[in-house]
Amino acid sequence: xxxxxxxxxxxxxxxxxxxxxxxxxxxxxxxxxxxxxxxxxxxxxxxxxxxxxxxxxxxxxxxxxxxxxxxxxxxxxxxxxxxxxxxxxxxxxxxxxxxxxxxxxxxxxxxxxxxxxxxxxxxxxxxxxxxxxxxxxxxxxxxxxxxxxxxxxxxxxxxxxxxxxxxxxxxxxxxxxxxxxxxxxxxxxxxxxxxxxxxxxxxxxxxxxxxxxxxxxxxxxx
Amino acid sequence: xxxxxxxxxxxxxxxxxxxxxxxxxxxxxxxxxxxxxxxxxxxxxxxxxxxxxxxxxxxxxxxxxxxxxxxxxxxxxxxxxxxxxxxxxxxxxxxxxxxxxxxxxxxxxxxxxxxxxxxxxxxxxxxxxxxxxxxxxxxxxxxxxxxxxxxxxxxxxxxxxxxxxxxxxxxxxxxxxxxxxxxxxxxxxxxxxxxxxxxxxxxxxxxxxxxxxxxxxxxxxx
DNA sequence: TGCACACTGTGATAGTTTTCACAAAAGTTT
DNA sequence: AAACTTTTGTGAAAACTATCACAGTGTGCA
Ligand SMILES: NC(=O)c1ccc[n+]([C@@H]2O[C@H](COP(=O)([O-])OP(=O)(O)OC[C@H]3O[C@@H](n4cnc5c(N)ncnc54)[C@H](O)[C@@H]3O)[C@@H](O)[C@H]2O)c1
Ligand SMILES: NC(=O)c1ccc[n+]([C@@H]2O[C@H](COP(=O)([O-])OP(=O)(O)OC[C@H]3O[C@@H](n4cnc5c(N)ncnc54)[C@H](O)[C@@H]3O)[C@@H](O)[C@H]2O)c1
Numbered sequence: 001x002x003x004x005x006x007x008x009x010x011x012x013x014x015x016x017x018x019x020x021x022x023x024x025x026x027x028x029x030x031x032x033x034x035x036x037x038x039x040x041x042x043x044x045x046x047x048x049x050x051x052x053x054x055x056x057x058x059x060x061x062x063x064x065x066x067x068x069x070x071x072x073x074x075x076x077x078x079x080x081x082x083x084x085x086x087x088x089x090x091x092x093x094x095x096x097x098x099x100x101x102x103x104x105x106x107x108x109x110x111x112x113x114x115x116x117x118x119x120x121x122x123x124x125x126x127x128x129x130x131x132x133x134x135x136x137x138x139x140x141x142x143x144x145x146x147x148x149x150x151x152x153x154x155x156x157x158x159x160x161x162x163x164x165x166x167x168x169x170x171x172x173x174x175x176x177x178x179x180x181x182x183x184x185x186x187x188x189x190x191x192x193x194x195x196x197x198x199x200x201x202x203x204x205x206x207x208x209x210x211x212x213x214x215x216x217x218x219x220x221x222x
Numbered sequence: 223x224x225x226x227x228x229x230x231x232x233x234x235x236x237x238x239x240x241x242x243x244x245x246x247x248x249x250x251x252x253x254x255x256x257x258x259x260x261x262x263x264x265x266x267x268x269x270x271x272x273x274x275x276x277x278x279x280x281x282x283x284x285x286x287x288x289x290x291x292x293x294x295x296x297x298x299x300x301x302x303x304x305x306x307x308x309x310x311x312x313x314x315x316x317x318x319x320x321x322x323x324x325x326x327x328x329x330x331x332x333x334x335x336x337x338x339x340x341x342x343x344x345x346x347x348x349x350x351x352x353x354x355x356x357x358x359x360x361x362x363x364x365x366x367x368x369x370x371x372x373x374x375x376x377x378x379x380x381x382x383x384x385x386x387x388x389x390x391x392x393x394x395x396x397x398x399x400x401x402x403x404x405x406x407x408x409x410x411x412x413x414x415x416x417x418x419x420x421x422x423x424x425x426x427x428x429x430x431x432x433x434x435x436x437x438x439x440x441x442x443x444x
Numbered sequence: 445t446g447c448a449c450a451c452t453g454t455g456a457t458a459g460t461t462t463t464c465a466c467a468a469a470a471g472t473t474t
Numbered sequence: 475a476a477a478c479t480t481t482t483g484t485g486a487a488a489a490c491t492a493t494c495a496c497a498g499t500g501t502g503c504a
């Protein structure tokens with residue numbers, strides 16, 4: 001059933017891989033050739049066994065006493081994540097955040113993601129260029145996506161327009177949506193949505209800080 | 223031991239709260255007064271029991287047959303997340319992403335986060351203003367943080383400068399760091415780090431798409 | 445006033461993820 | 475070359491999370 005030699009990876013495991021990859025690239029820059037699970041685990045903050053199992057899921061084979069070959073590991077993880085060859089993506093919403101995403105070179109250089117053009121509904125923006133990418137009217141998204149076989153869409157429009165943008169993407173055959181709006185999207189079964197809701201991340205942080213401060217207050221108060 | 227009536231919430235549960243909150247605010251705009259767990263669960267994509275337990279962790283009490291009072295629920299969640307009163311934050315790195323964060327009004331309006339000023343090491347940026355916030359030299363971060371009792375720091379500098387920025391924040395008494403760089407940070411025990419690594423989110427998306435496409439290819443091939 | 449219903453609250457159960465424990469393998473030292 | 479050390483790979487146990495099942499309860503309706 002599973003293509004990858006019967007190994008599976010959990011969603012949580014999947015999310016450790018980019019962090020491991022980033023650490024491996026750092027090691028490679030320092031001239032390292034091999035690495036064992038312990039420093040990887042330490043760096044990303046998990047158990048060494050966990051790291052070993054995540055790597056195994058990508059098809060990595062290590063050697064006792066030596067560890068894993070870094071170059072090979074990087075290649076395996078990149079392939080697993082689909083970062084080894086370039087994928088084209090469309091961006092909906094060339095505002096504040098959308099522009100930042102357009103200007104981020106790492107997507108192309110590291111993650112194999114090429115945001116080929118951006119779509120907006122603001123007449124003042126349509127026709128202009130941001131970091132070399134033309135801004136097109138949102139009405140053209142569906143047709144162009146189908147014509148260009150673009151499979152990845154990025155949503156950086158306000159919450160109230162998010163579902164509309166998602167619908168246009170789905171209509172254009174887009175199969176994976178990276179959603180930066182806080183709105184939960186409704187999409188067909190065969191479409192993946194990754195909800196990069198920053199307020200979730202911020203909430204986790206402030207809640208923990210809040211709880212800790214309250215606890216300290218109580219301890220100090222006594 | 224636990225301040226909140228013995229109820230605890232897992233990290234995963236915590237991350238559902240901002241989504242629930244966002245949905246509740248939407249309902250409130252439509253003029254709803256009460257809500258039950260079923261639509262909440264449907265909207266954020268979890269089991270109704272889960273939602274009920276998350277709400278219980280915030281101290282919410284519902285009424286059989288009626289559900290929960292939306293206004294009360296919003297207040298409870300906001301308090302739990304620490305979004306009910308304004309917190310001041312410092313931003314390190316007023317580049318591409320940092321500027322987008324400075325320009326995002328929701329942080330102040332919805333999440334009680336006020337990014338009061340930004341720090342950079344680029345002489346061309348220092349002294350200028352972005353969305354009404356002055357850009358100061360990074361060397362002043364520690365002292366100012368301590369003087370202003372700022373507890374939240376946001377890192378939007380390149381990976382290689384991230385640890386340095388974190389160190390400056392810790393030195394200034396900052397206790398919660400929202401890290402947008404891919405670098406894993408080393409901080410003391412009493413400091414929280416939330417790693418908003420977008421490559422993690424992107425990796426999860428592209429890996430799933432990749433896997434699905436491969437599977438479909440195999441199915442089609444036969 | 446009482447009966448039926450729809451929902452909450454929660455202990456029990458199932459499922460998933462992480463950690464543990466240990467055998468097998470590959471270098472290293474003597 | 476043998477003993478020793480370090481690290482992988484993996485099945486088993488523990489911890490955590492989500493789902494189920496159902497008792498309890500307030501509300502609306504007769
Ligand atoms: N800026 C941030 O730092 C930040 C942080 C977290 C989340 N977000 C989320 O990202 C999204 C965008 O935020 P932003 O700050 O870039 O807002 P923005 O207002 O700067 O940009 C939104 C862009 O979308 C365009 N737009 C509006 N409706 C559209 C439609 N129907 N079709 C196509 N384009 C449309 C607007 O013209 C504008 O260019 C929001 O959902 C916001 O919640 C932003
Ligand atoms: N732009 C994006 O969409 C995006 C997406 C994901 C992650 N990120 C991450 O966010 C971070 C910033 O990205 P960006 O695109 O804004 O980069 P950028 O180059 O546009 O901005 C970085 C800013 O940090 C400043 N800086 C550099 N070293 C510094 C130091 N030691 N102290 C203080 N300031 C310093 C620079 O002067 C610059 O203004 C990076 O770590 C990047 O990986 C960005």
